[in-house]
Amino acid sequence: MTLKDHKKHSLITRPSFGNFGRNxxxxxxxxxxxxxxxxxxxxxxxxxxxxxxxxxxxHAHADGETTLPGRLASGAEMEYTDQIHYHQFDLNRELNQxxxxxxxxxxxxxxxxxxxxxxxxxxxxxxxxxxxxxxxxxxxxxxxxxxxxxxxxxxxxxxxxxxxxxxxxxxxxxxxxxxxxxxxxxxxxxxAKPKLNGLVLAGGQSIRMGQDKGAMNWHGKEQRYYAADLLKEVCEEVFISCRPEQQAEIDSTYTALPDTFTGLGPYGAILSAFREQPDAAWLVVACDMPLLDSATLQHLVKNRNSSSVATTYVSPHDGFPEPLITIWEPKSYPVLLAFLAQGYTCPRKVLRNSVISLLEPLQAEALLNANTPEDSEKVKEILQQKTTS
Missing domain, CATH: 3.40.50.300 (P-loop containing nucleotide triphosphate hydrolases)
Known part of the structure; x- marks a missing residue:
């Protein structure tokens, strides 16, 4: 291989930024x-x-000597001041794009x-x-x-x-x-409103359930495909997130998106989606929500706030944001990476510490997670009751 053939950097899709932002x-x-x-x-x-x-x-000091403010004059590189009604950072260094x-x-x-x-x-x-x-x-x-x-x-x-x-x-x-x-x-x-893609999280180990949750059949087809079909009603493109070794088992009529951020669970799946299309928003749903329905997704999309980092539901289980049925906007990509750099891989922690739009679910049971055989029995009872009624 010649020096000319050598590629120094990996080619990945770059977000559509200008000098300061997207728009x-x-x-x-x-x-x-x-x-x-x-x-x-x-x-x-x-x-x-x-x-x-x-x-x-x-232009204040264009023609004269500049007097640095506050502690910058003493040699500090950065100073933060809580001005009560707003917040102020002073920097004594150049910034690049x-x-x-x-x-x-x-x-x-x-x-x-x-x-x-x-x-x-x-x-x-x-x-x-x-x-x-x-x-x-x-x-x-x-x-x-x-x-x-x-x-x-x-x-x-x-x-x-x-x-x-x-x-x-x-x-x-x-x-x-x-x-x-x-x-x-x-x-x-x-x-400029980002297009909306769908992502079914189906790459988990399903240890507590004892079988692959994505392959469980609640509605006449495997849950990962059922969830993908629901997303197709409200999203431009839909992908099924999986571990690299799972890709071959995904039905070819659906698009698999293997993790490129591995070992991080749902967090890595979301980051892998943004790595694939960083300028899209991603409606992420977990494959362990067997009672998820079209109305719940349509309500989320209808009330989407693209100015927020994310739009999500309040979890009926604990009152916190529910990260695994969430629209993650493109601006959440650098936020997720920043949390990862600080050692955090919890999507909920990102939501709880970011500016988000939080909705009440239309029906609490639509957000029910089925992670164990006991949960599975509960879901069967609910579905049976719905069929009977």
């Missing part, structure tokens, strides 16, 4: 005060539904002052006050999503038209058209 827009072409005012308007409109973030730079993505990982929308920072998409304000400045930033206009005409502008500048051949296909509105600008961002966020 980010740099606003440029107008003075910073106008950018801040526009960002305020958009954030106020979106904040009730989405987690918004803003990126800017300070990988660290920025970690800091902004739960933001749904990131607006960026494009006069100072770049973002994956751009909103360009056509403003004579910043015409020369915009001309210097033409190389940054590689994904323009919206043109906004300032009060003194009648059309997109000639040099912008030449730099962007398809400029006429880009929507245009006036800076005073606040409603149109807000509508633009709302429509962008609706389009």
């Amino acid at each position: 980010e827009w740099a606003i440029l072409g107008t003075p910073c005060g106008t950018i801040k005012a526009l960002a305020d308007t958009v954030i106020q409109a979106l904040a009730p539904k989405y987690k918004c973030a803003y990126v800017d730079a300070s 990988f660290q920025f993505r970690q800091l902004f990982q739960e933001a749904d929308v990131v607006l960026v002052n494009g006069n100072h920072q770049q973002a994956r998409a751009q909103v360009v304000v056509i403003d004579n006050a910043k015409k020369a400045s915009l001309q210097k930033r033409l190389s940054q206009l590689d994904n323009v999503a919206l043109f906004i005409l300032a009060d003194d502008a009648e059309e997109v500048f000639d040099f912008v038209q030449k730099a962007i051949p398809a400029w006429q296909a880009i929507p245009t509105c006036r800076l005073s058209d606040t409603d149109k600008i807000i509508t633009f961002f709302r429509e962008q966020m609706q389009r």
Whole structure:
């Protein structure tokens, strides 16, 4: 093998991030005060539904010596202050795009002052006050999503038209058209809602049950296939999670997803799903819920909050979030990895320490776990009663 043939790194699917987050827009072409005012308007409109973030730079010490705040002046690299109504971190070190993505990982929308920072998409304000400045930033206009005409502008500048051949296909509105600008961002966020996949957890050892829970037949077919068919009603793609050695026994009409994070139980199965498709949300259900029904899944999907880390039910057993019938959003992937890095592999612990949407189940028995032969007998009794009635 030659050096040219050698591959240094494994190829895995990367999440669709920009410099800060998945959905980010740099606003440029107008003075910073106008950018801040526009960002305020958009954030106020979106904040009730989405987690918004803003990126800017300070001009306070542009021409003079910088005095570091607080303990940073004494040599500290980081200082945290509980400001009661908000929380403040001061850092005395540079941050790169990988660290920025970690800091902004739960933001749904990131607006960026494009006069100072770049973002994956751009909103360009056509403003004579910043015409020369915009001309210097033409190389940054590689994904323009919206043109906004300032009060003194009648059309997109000639040099912008030449730099962007398809400029006429880009929507245009006036800076005073606040409603149109807000509508633009709302429509962008609706389009950006992650697709929903389904994942049946069927890779457990089933030690307490004494037989493979995924292969048990409660409804005329193996439970793993019954659960997968339920998920097909509400998900775009459905996978059956399994251990690598189980893959050959999965019916070929279903798609198996063997664990790539091994030895971690359900936690590893969820991470393996995100490794496969990191930009999808995953509706995860365990194969040991024989009373799970369509209504329970449809209610969960109908009340899904994609701005949360996850949407789940309150467990009727102990009142805590039920991690094994949960919609895990793409933003939960780095959260799950962060908990793993700290030595935790409990999905429930992640839910209990994250911003989630928690629902009451329509029917408590739909969330019943059957892990033992005693549980199995209880399920048989319930199903028999339903058949009789």
